[in-house]
Amino acid sequence: MDNVYRYFFNVEVMRQSLPFVLNGLLVTIGIALLTIVIGLSLGLALAVIRAFQIRVLNVFIVAFCDVFRAIPALVILMLVYFALPSVGISFSPFVSTLLTLSLVLAAFSLEIFWAGITAVNPGQWEAARSTGLSFAQTLRYVVLAQAVRMVIPPLTNRTIAITKYTAIASVVSVPEILNQASMQQAQLANPTPLTLAAILYILMFLPMVVFSRYLERRHSRGR
Amino acid sequence: MVDAANTLPGTAGEPPAGRPLLRIENIRKSFGDLEVLRDVSLSVAEHQVVAVIGPSGSGKSTMLRCINRLEEPNSGRIFLGDDEITARGARLDKLRRNIGMVFQQFNLYPHLNARDNVALALRKVLKLDRAAAHARAEKALASVGLAEKTLAFPAQLSGGQQQRVGIARALAMEPRVVLFDEPTSALDPELVSGVLAVIRDLKGLGYTMVVVTHEMAFAREVADHLIFMDKGQIVEEGKPAELFAAPRSDRLREFLSSVLGH
Numbered sequence: 096m097d098n099v100y101r102y103f104f105n106v107e108v109m110r111q112s113l114p115f116v117l118n119g120l121l122v123t124i125g126i127a128l129l130t131i132v133i134g135l136s137l138g139l140a141l142a143v144i145r146a147f148q149i150r151v152l153n154v155f156i157v158a159f160c161d162v163f164r165a166i167p168a169l170v171i172l173m174l175v176y177f178a179l180p181s182v183g184i185s186f187s188p189f190v191s192t193l194l195t196l197s198l199v200l201a202a203f204s205l206e207i208f209w210a211g212i213t214a215v216n217p218g219q220w221e222a223a224r225s226t227g228l229s230f231a232q233t234l235r236y237v238v239l240a241q242a243v244r245m246v247i248p249p250l251t252n253r254t255i256a257i258t259k260y261t262a263i264a265s266v267v268s269v270p271e272i273l274n275q276a277s278m279q280q281a282q283l284a285n286p287t288p289l290t291l292a293a294i295l296y297i298l299m300f301l302p303m304v305v306f307s308r309y310l311e312r313r314h315s316r317g318r
Numbered sequence: 319m320v321d322a323a324n325t326l327p328g329t330a331g332e333p334p335a336g337r338p339l340l341r342i343e344n345i346r347k348s349f350g351d352l353e354v355l356r357d358v359s360l361s362v363a364e365h366q367v368v369a370v371i372g373p374s375g376s377g378k379s380t381m382l383r384c385i386n387r388l389e390e391p392n393s394g395r396i397f398l399g400d401d402e403i404t405a406r407g408a409r410l411d412k413l414r415r416n417i418g419m420v421f422q423q424f425n426l427y428p429h430l431n432a433r434d435n436v437a438l439a440l441r442k443v444l445k446l447d448r449a450a451a452h453a454r455a456e457k458a459l460a461s462v463g464l465a466e467k468t469l470a471f472p473a474q475l476s477g478g479q480q481q482r483v484g485i486a487r488a489l490a491m492e493p494r495v496v497l498f499d500e501p502t503s504a505l506d507p508e509l510v511s512g513v514l515a516v517i518r519d520l521k522g523l524g525y526t527m528v529v530v531t532h533e534m535a536f537a538r539e540v541a542d543h544l545i546f547m548d549k550g551q552i553v554e555e556g557k558p559a560e561l562f563a564a565p566r567s568d569r570l571r572e573f574l575s576s577v578l579g580h
Contacts, residue, residue, distance in 0.1 A: 216425070218421060218423055218425035219427065221419075221421070222419075222421060222425035222426070222427070222484075222487075223438075223439075225386055225417070225419040226415065226438070226439035226443060226487065226488070226491055227439055227491065228411070228439055228443055232442050232443075236438060236442060237427055237438075241427075241429050244429065
């Protein structure tokens with residue numbers, strides 16, 4: 096029991112490592128927020144483009160979607176950071192991580208937005224078009240307005256799942272929570288900073304998890 | 319701005335009643351191997367109410383949906399006034415605002431309240447500002463007896479009320495012709511008469527209407543002209559009273575005896 100205390104919940108080690116890990120938290124939050132904004136916007140934009148049924152574009156969109164959902168995020172990050180420089184394209188660790196996570200979230204959210212768009216009753220299209228609304232107006236004011244509401248619960252879940260992958264940034268030494276924690280662990284020869292990291296992840300994501308459950312419940316009651 | 323509820327859609331200066339407003343010429347439509355419309359022609363005069371009856375699968379709804387090109391006819395031409403709806407490069411969005419449509423399943427926008435259901439196209443198609451669109455939507459809703467329900471969402475309304483919002487949505491655009499696709503078929507029996515009463519009122523206001531319906535009493539009383547379709551063709555047409563009293567074709571006679579139960 097003493098060992099558990101000494102190695103996982105060592106107050107002195109926590110005190111020393113806290114400032115570093117908190118700095119890491121800021122970086123993690125930064126990556127997470129930017130990933131959510133860029134990934135969801137890109138996913139929505141691609142779903143909208145897909146709705147216009149332009150065959151050539153759709154081939155690319157579907158291919159993008161499938162490929163980025165199939166490859167593990169860590170592999171994509173390693174390719175972006177370690178392989179792209181050999182063809183003359185290099186990004187900073189921060190940008191590489193952001194790019195990777197945004198593209199993965201875009202691929203998954205594209206699929207979710209698309210499912211929402213196709214789930215809207217065809218009668219909605221017909222009603223809107225019959226009043227003279229254009230395809231684009233119908234998509235925006237009638238179809239997306241409903242599709243986005245429908246997909247909020249699965250979208251929230253997926254967003255949480257992908258935002259957690261910010262931890263892979265430690266592989267390319269972005270100074271985020273995990274990276275800071277494991278450096279402190281090495282420096283202080285004690286794994287307590289990792290416990291601290293776990294606690295910070297819980298503080299950061301638990302509210303989101305609870306929020307998504309709330310959304311899901313409100314949604315299932317609504318229909 | 320003209321008030322949809324109180325004015326004739328064809329205002330002063332237009333030719334007198336009787337001139338064909340809507341003309342359908344020789345339309346054909348197939349879904350794969352299934353021929354749904356086989357050379358259907360029909361003309362509807364201004365201020366005329368045409369009822370279309372026939373067994374299910376006879377092509378009534380498809381014919382109606384071809385008029386605003388929710389279905390594309392394989393061949394044939396359709397005119398509204400001087401505009402050819404089926405013309406290549408026809409500006410469909412422009413033409414469709416002149417053709418109101420009321421759907422069997424209402425197809426109200428569930429995320430918008432009654433007023434915004436009606437106002438959406440007023441704002442985005444006719445480009446009215448918010449206040450003007452709301453005012454016009456509220457008038458249209460009042461004209462179908464829903465003045466008290468303008469802020470209710472579709473899910474809070476009965477089927478009959480929802481259908482009346484659907485009618486208000488079509489009327490608010492001040493269309494030249496209103497198409498009804500089995501407007502009461504999805505309603506509970508006790509709600510049918512309210513919706514039919516609204517359509518009857520519209521006839522009094524001079525609206526040009528094509529109504530696909532299973533309500534035989536309504537067709538007989540309200541329609542100026544009755545069309546009987548079967549197997550993708552117009553089998554018989556004429557004055558409703560005459561068709562009901564003395565059907566010329568065996569098919570209409572059989573159909574009437576099956577739906578009227580004698």
